[in-house]
Amino acid sequence: MAVAPSSRQRAALRLLRRRLIQAVPLMLGVVIINFCLIQLAPGSFLDLMTAENQVSDPATIELLRKTYGLDDPVWLQLVKYIWALVQFDFGFSYRQNMPVIQAISVHLPATLLLMVSSITLALTVGVAAGVVASVKVRTVWDSLVSIAAMFFFAAPSFWLGIMLIVLFSVKLGWLPVGGMATIGGVSGGGAGSGIAGVLDILHHLVLPTLALGLFYAAIYARVMRSSMLEVAQLDFVRTARAKGLSRNKVTVNHVLRNALLPVVTILGVQMGTVLAGSVVIESVFSWPGIGSLLFDSVSSRNYPVVLGILVLGSLVVIAANIAVDLVYMWLDPRIEIR
The missing domain is CATH 1.10.3720.10 (MetI-like)
Incomplete structure (x- = not known):
């Protein structure tokens, strides 16, 4: 026999539902602001690889630029990134040669602990x-x-x-x-x-x-x-x-x-x-937590990982306030x- 939820439980469920709905536009704003700030940062991982002589062939550089979508307009890159986030795709980390979510998950338990x-x-x-x-x-x-x-x-x-x-x-x-x-x-x-x-x-x-x-x-x-x-x-x-x-x-x-x-x-x-x-x-x-990964990603211009960590931090703050x-x-x- 099912027990009807009390008035306090119903109020808590209403609050939880309302806060989750409010979190959607908030996260969208956070993603847009972080993406724009990253775009204002000088250089990219291709510039770093060129400076360190890891890649010197112009054809290879252009191929990498096209592969990672850096040849698209900024607004199109933003739209693609938001659509990828909707599908729980945080991008690819060239530094670790793995998806961003996987690179973060390796270091996340240490930071959470x-x-x-x-x-x-x-x-x-x-x-x-x-x-x-x-x-x-x-x-x-x-x-x-x-x-x-x-x-x-x-x-x-x-x-x-x-x-x-x-x-x-x-x-x-x-x-x-x-x-x-x-x-x-x-x-x-x-x-x-x-x-x-x-x-x-x-x-x-x-x-x-x-x-x-x-x-x-x-x-x-x-x-x-x-x-x-x-x-x-x-x-x-x-x-x-x-x-x-x-x-x-x-x-x-x-x-x-x-x-x-x-x-x-x-x-x-x-x-x-x-x-x-x-x-x-x-x-x-x-x-060996998120901090070391963030420092390495900023130094290597691995911006998909930086964005992924910023999104993760925003989710933690939103969940904590709920x-x-x-x-x-x-x-x-x-x-x-x-």
Whole structure:
């Protein structure tokens, strides 16, 4: 016997349907802008190949230009690219000699792992620090959280990554300098590479996660502290205290849930910056993710891959904002998102 969806579920489904419809013209605009910006960039991969003497025959250059559609007008190239995207065809990467979507999929898991671990660290540490600072306001704990948040917010992520390498890798020798796995180790696919391989990857993941996640943890800690102090002064919190509820129950069941709303908002907005920050951190720690692929593609004028990564980043931001709206409705059913 089928169970009818509740009013909240119906509202969530309507919101999801509406956001997906709105995402179509948004993605179209993003693709057009990115394509135009790429066209304004000087040079192409043919110019680079000619400069490096990889190709010198004019007939071969003209054949390659025709093969990759570079002899078409810009507007026609744009129309062909949009039509290809509709068919989930992101183009062909001459550098990797494979489709763009395949080249991205090779590096995508490493970037997603770094992003998820960094966001998890940032939310856990940031929210916990903000709660402690608000509960222990105007005490030494509040001062310590504020000082730490100010330091990690002001420190550039690449500088923090280098300092972490110097301390934990060079000086103490506790953690690896870079990479995603030990060269020739069990995570490379050898015998017994199951749990030992996962632990090896996690061992390499610690420093990149700290370097990327502590910056966002500082932001969430400051926002959470301010939000907790503001919500604690509202009437429904005072009513809960007047009913005789314990301080811990009031903090967790009433203050914390409502104070999370600004943090959720910032998280959705910052998904794009987290992806961009992971590109920098990947360069510092030689992490084999999208960042290394993007840097190589820009250097080699491999613009189909660059466009593919930009489209992927836009999809991540759109999906994150849709998820934020749904979480908003779950945290506070009184909120009606249109």
